[in-house]
Amino acid sequence: MTIDVILPCLNEEAALGWVLGRMPGGYRAIVVDNGSTDRSAQVARDLGALVVAEPLRGFGAACHAGLLAASSDLVCFMDADASLDPGQLPRVAAPVMDGRAGLVLGRRRPRAAGAWPPHARLGNAVLAANLRRRTGASLHDLGPMRAARRAALLELGLTDRRFGYPLEMVLRAAAAGWPIDEVDVDYLPRAGRSKVTGTLRGTLRAVSDMRRVMAEIRPH
Template sequence: MTQQIRPSAARTFVITPVLNEEESLGKVLSEIPAELSATLIVADNGSTDATPQVAAAHGAHVVHEPRRGYGAACWRGMEEVAKLAKPADAVVFLDGDYSDYPEEMTALVRPILDGDADLVIGSRMLGEREKGALPPHSAFGNRLAGKLLLWLYGQQATDLGPFRAIRWDKLQALDMQDRRFGWTVEMQAKAARFGYRVTEVPVRYRKRIGQSKITGSLIGSARAAYWILGTLLRYTREGWEHTEVEVRGTSPAGVQQT
């Protein structure tokens, strides 16, 4: 029987990659459920505003990643998780633009703490969406990527949304490589290949505060779509295999653990 972990007793870490989110970040961090007693890590990707100061004022560990890219910032957050004195049970990825509802985080973490899932995706397609929050081209891209995940990997998916929770040991074993736009789809594709227990929970979605760094323009969206498609195809190559590793010492991605 899998042992359940109370949210307050769990070692939960929240990684928030940010770039110039001073207007929204305080709202995001202040609405993370207190019952999770989560350690907050804000990975700043080169902000020129007061984003790092806002993060520090809300008790977050602030780390800096000079290489631009969503995946690069997420990776830097993972490095910080590994450096902290206590190991993690679950890691949550949450954007800093206030488009997601941080108070729904417990619903994402709960299946992991109950031992029922390895990866939990917050699906905007299954939840309520504010009109205009998800541009039509983004919604179409999500549907297309979901069909490709099913076709190429046998994984049912309604969304590639960034709001997600994953077991720390399982995250390390994925050996995440993408440093740009393909981070979320790489995680889902590899999780399917590795046979992880993946589930989706409905989450609400609203218009973000400020301008999107990715989907705010058709050019940015096209670039992201190209990158995501390439990532999906990359891990179907013949000969790409997963080797189980013990989650001690150095992770396969080179993240030094405590």
């Protein structure tokens, strides 16, 4: 069985070689180029990935374009910046494959100094605490590495196309009664600067998007 792995990508030329080179057997990389100005798309093609162009800028737009392009029953998502090891995808996919969970998030465990800036870790902790209260799921991280069934994700009707997409996925899955779980994954220093925590504008936009999603969706 092949599992599609959706990698939203914006100027990740420096990281793609490592990321795609560590993709496990049976996992197919779908790199969604979200308007890169470097050679990300060509590098991904040269390394055998399926490349999808998504001109509408936004993290959620790239993720959803990859979901629509995927064809496998089970799909995974992960960042393309080398902060996560594709070799650990099977541990995230396993609870979905065996029916123990409908959505699995990779709980990030920093493995090197500087992998997770203090302000970003604090913001994530606050968000995770809010998610625990709202969903009843024992979550400690929003989890950029994740796995779920493709058809079920499409049925959730996700609408956010910016930084609120991962949060909306969790909230709508909880509202639909999905079992949600998390497993530990390594968190490594990323290649290049983060589009979210690396800039004030990115941080403020992400906070705004997530607040809006929180206000719109209230799981029972």
